[in-house]
Amino acid sequence: QQPVQSPQAVILREGEDAVINCSSSKALYSVHWYRQKHGEAPVFLMILLKGGEQKGHEKISASFNEKKQQSSLYLTASQLSYSGTYFCGTLDHGSGNTGKLIFGQGTTLQVKP
Amino acid sequence: KAGVTQTPRYLIKTRGQQVTLSCSPISGHRSVSWYQQTPGQGLQFLFEYFSETQRNKGNFPGRFSGRQFSNSRSEMNVSTLELGDSALYLCASSPDRGLSRIETQYFGPGTRLLVL
Numbered sequence: 315q316q317p318v319q320s321p322q323a324v325i326l327r328e329g330e331d332a333v334i335n336c337s338s339s340k341a342l343y344s345v346h347w348y349r350q351k352h353g354e355a356p357v358f359l360m361i362l363l364k365g366g367e368q369k370g371h372e373k374i375s376a377s378f379n380e381k382k383q384q385s386s387l388y389l390t391a392s393q394l395s396y397s398g399t400y401f402c403g404t405l406d407h408g409s410g411n412t413g414k415l416i417f418g419q420g421t422t423l424q425v426k427p
Numbered sequence: 428k429a430g431v432t433q434t435p436r437y438l439i440k441t442r443g444q445q446v447t448l449s450c451s452p453i454s455g456h457r458s459v460s461w462y463q464q465t466p467g468q469g470l471q472f473l474f475e476y477f478s479e480t481q482r483n484k485g486n487f488p489g490r491f492s493g494r495q496f497s498n499s500r501s502e503m504n505v506s507t508l509e510l511g512d513s514a515l516y517l518c519a520s521s522p523d524r525g526l527s528r529i530e531t532q533y534f535g536p537g538t539r540l541l542v543l
Contacts, residue, residue, distance in 0.1 A: 316469075346531070355431075355517060355534040356470075401470060414460070414483040415532060417470040 315339050316402050319418035326392050326425050334387040334421045336402030345378055345385035345404040346415060349396075356401060361388070389423070397425045428453055430536035431520050439541045445506040450537045452499050452520030458482075459501040460532060461493060464515040473516075476501050477523060505540075513542045 317338040324332055336345060341363045348356035362378035362385055375388045389396055399422050403415035440446050452459050458524045460483075461473040472485040476495035493503040499520075505512055516539075519532035 330512050348534075355536045358531050358533060361531060403470075414475055414485070416472065417462075419469045 316416055317402055317418040319400075319402055319421045322419070323422040323423060324424070326423065328394060328425055328427055329391055330425075332389045332392060332423060334389070334400050334423070336385045336404075338383045338404050340383070340404070341382060342378070342383050342385070342404055344405045345376075346405070347374075347376060347385075347387050348401045348403065348417075349398045350401065350420075351398040354377075358401070359400075372405055392423075392425045394425050394427065397423055399423070428455075431518060431533055433516075433538050435536040435538060436536065437539050437541075439543065440508050441543050442508055442510060444470075444508050445504065446508060446540060447502055447504045448516055448518075448519035448540075450501045450503075450535060452501070452518075453533055456522050457499055457521035458523035459495060459499065460519045460521075461501070461503050462490060462517045462519065462533075463487070464517055464537070465513075470517070473503065485514045508542045510542050514515055515539050 318335050320335045321359055330380055345362045347359040349359055350356040360376050362376055378385045399420045401417045401420050403417045434449045454518040458477045462470050463473055464470050473487055474481055474493050479495045490506045493499045502533040515537045517534050517537045519534045521530045521532045
């Protein structure tokens, strides 16, 4: 089951904050966040693990609510370089390890000067 | 360390042909996963290889296949191409140190396939 991201798109001015949400109908064991710029590969931002461990990017934070099966990515004081499409990926636990990530449909973020 | 590399970067084929795409993972990474990205369907998992064996498989027809070599390099093959196979094909590698830890996948730049 594909996770659902919201919003689908957001436009910000530099310095503004944004929140991107990722919800799943299945139990979550980890949530993986990526950013993809046009014509480029997805770049890893952050992993949130069940139990609270968080690893990733220094200027972007995230939360993981296991009970609600949700994760949120927080972009504070956005910069032009934050523009791109953000994907959350959830691990299909039955697959073991990291092999099979199921991605949401993406959230397009545009930061304007 | 060099990142994940994919060749070729761009490819144009006609319907009915077959195509082979190549992926070289980050040195020391043992798991290679393949994804198809299209505007309509987003990022969809194709399959994953680990130690030369397919460990996971997505919901794609049998025309899509892959393999992994002893040096962890991987290839994917699509036979009897259809117009709908036009997409960006991404591979991603992860260390998979076999410790049941959840680790990051690192993506290559992708191969953009156009089927005419």
